[in-house]
Each structure stands twice: as structure tokens, then as C-alpha cells.
Amino acid sequence: MKLQLALDLVNIAQALELIKEVEGHIDIVEIGTPVINKEGLKAVEAVKAAFPNLEVLADVKIMDAAGYEVSNAAAAGADIVTILAQAEDSSIKGAVEAAKTLGKKILVDMIAVKDIKTRAAELDKLGVDYICVHTGYDLQAEGKDSFEDLRTIKNVVKNAKTAIAGGIKFETLPEVIKAQPDLIIVGGGITSKEDKKAEATKIQMLIKEGVIA
Template sequence: MKLQLALDTCNTEEALQIVREVESFIDIVEIGTPMIMHYGMEPVQKVSEQYPDMRIIADLKIMDAGEFEADIAFNAGASIVSVMGITHNETIRGAVKSARKANGKVLADMMCVVNLEERAKELVELGVDYICVHTAHDVQGTQSPFASLAKVQDSVGSERCAIAGGLNKESVHRVLEYSPEIIIVGNGITGQENKSQAAKQIKDLLQG
């Protein structure tokens, strides 16, 4: 299981500092949608330049112009881009085409997807590499990703699963039985006073 650090509300320099603190314990750095909206591709480029061996996901949440928008992120140094699972198949195909050109990967965010099992299978058939069960920030108080994770795991297998949404060292143990390929943690690391310690605790739990 790989630990993905989600960076959403910091600037580029703060992002670089956080990565410096936790790089020993994380496998993937996510430049989140709010950061991209605020700073464009600068944080993707800077993090990829300073950490060339680290996988970087640009959380674009692509809904249209799949190849064109994915190209922007891959050209800036991203190794993974995200698309919305509810978007058109043509958009998915475009993002996948871009990823193949760049030797990159595509993650589909399943927010608002109703027919999870069926759509997950379709997305994999379209060439998507990871299916992400994501409890959105605005509904984390009332919804949990774990039931959805079980459905997606049954549909496409653990090696294609990712999970995000309010995970921290207190809740991450609930993920272990599903063994998803990617566990995404944001505030559970970035919001902690000792970020390195928080990342290590979570990574230790994932490694058993």
C-alpha cells in the first residue's frame, strides 16, 4: 500500500517544506485542486524538479478536454492525473491517451458516481489505472468511504483501488483489510504539529 500526501491549502514554498519533512514516509505527492486553481502548474513543476524520484499527481479532476488538460499536467512533471469518473467516456479516453504518451497514469475520482461497481469496470476497460473512492470534504461529517471501497475492490481488485476522505492515524486501520493500492491522507499529516511523526505513524500502520 502506497501513502499519498494531499497538499491542498498551502503555497508552493510551503508544499516544498512539507515534502522535505515527510519524504521518507510518503510514496506520492498530490498537488490538490485548490492549489492548482490558485497557483496553476507551478507547484507541480517545482515539486517534480526538486523530487525527481517522487511520483506527483496533479488533482485536476478533469471533466472535459481530457487529452488537452492532462497534457498540461504531464508536461509540467506530473506522473498521474485525476479525472472525474462521472465524465464522458471520450474525455476519459483523451486523458488515457495523454497518459500513455507521457508514460503516466490516470486516476478516476468516483465522487457522485452512483453505479460504483459497473462504472469502475468501465473505467478500467477504458484504460484508467486507479479507481479512487473519495468522500468529499463537504460531506465527511455524514458519509464514509469504506462501504464504497468494498464495492470497488470487489469490482476491479485491490491493486487498482485508492481511497481518500478524512483519513488519519486513528481511522486508517479501517482501510487495512481492503489493501488498496493508494491511501490518500491530507490534514491527517499536514494539519499535525509534527508532520514527519504523523506520516511515519500512518506508514508504519500500512506496512504492518
């Protein structure tokens, strides 16, 4: 199980500062959609230039023109690029093809998908690298989470790695670990804390132990 830190509510300078604090305790850093929408792919460029040894995910949430979008994110330094599960199959194929050519990976975000089981099985056959269940901020505010969805995709996904995102924090981590995803994505659960390094350390240790509550 790997830990991905999601950075959503920061500018480039704040992102660089924050990563410096927790660098040794995360596997992947995500440049979140709000950051890319505000600052552009230069946010990805800046992070990759400053932390070349860290895997960088560009959360561009592609919906169309997938090959082109993947190429742009890859050129900026992204190692992993996101596409929405609700994109056309031809877009998913385009993203996978471009990523393979460029030596990059595709993470599919299942946000807002109604039939998780069917779509996850389809995406798995299309050759994506990660399938990620995700409760976005708007549903988190209604008290929703993705724990059940994670168990669902774990039962149908045979080839891709599984991931989970959305409101995960130290206190809810045991529930996530129980389902054994390959990748756990934590944003506010680390970035909202006063001592981000201490929180990332605690979370990383729990993940490494693979503790099952």
C-alpha cells in the same frame, strides 16, 4: 499499499517545506485541486523540480478536453493525473491515450458517483490506472466516509489499482487497510498535525505492516 500525501491548503513555499519534512515517509505527493486552482500548474513544476525522485500527482480533476489537460499536467512534471469518473467515456479514453503516450498514469476520482459498482466496472474496462473512491470535504463535514465504497470497487475492479481518499487519519487507517487498497491518500490526517513527520512515519509503518484490525 502505497501512501500518498495530499496537499490542499498550502501555497507553493509551504508545500515545499512540508514535503521536505515527510519526504522519506510517503510514496506519492499530490498537488491538490485548491493549490492548482490558486497557483496553477507551476505548483506541480516547483514540486517536481525540488523532489525529482518523488512521484507527483496533479489533482486537476479533469472533466473535458482530457487529452489536452493530461498533456499540460504531464509537461509540468506530473506522473499521475486525475480525471473525474463522471466525465464522458470519450474523455476518459482521451486521458488514458494521452497518458500512455507520455508514460504517465491516470487516476479516476469517483467523487459524487451514485452507482459506484457500475461505473467502476466501466472505468476498469477503459484502461485507467487507478480507481479512487473519495468522500470530498463537503460530505466529510456531514460525517460520511468511503469505506463501504472501497469494498464495493474491490469486488468489481479487475485491472486497475484501487485507491481511497477523504478524511483518512491514523485512527481510521485499520478500517482502510482491512480492505487492502493499492493506494491510501491522506491529507489533513498528516498536514493538520503539529509533528507531520511523526504522523507520516506512524501511518507509513501501519501501512507497511498491512495490519488488519
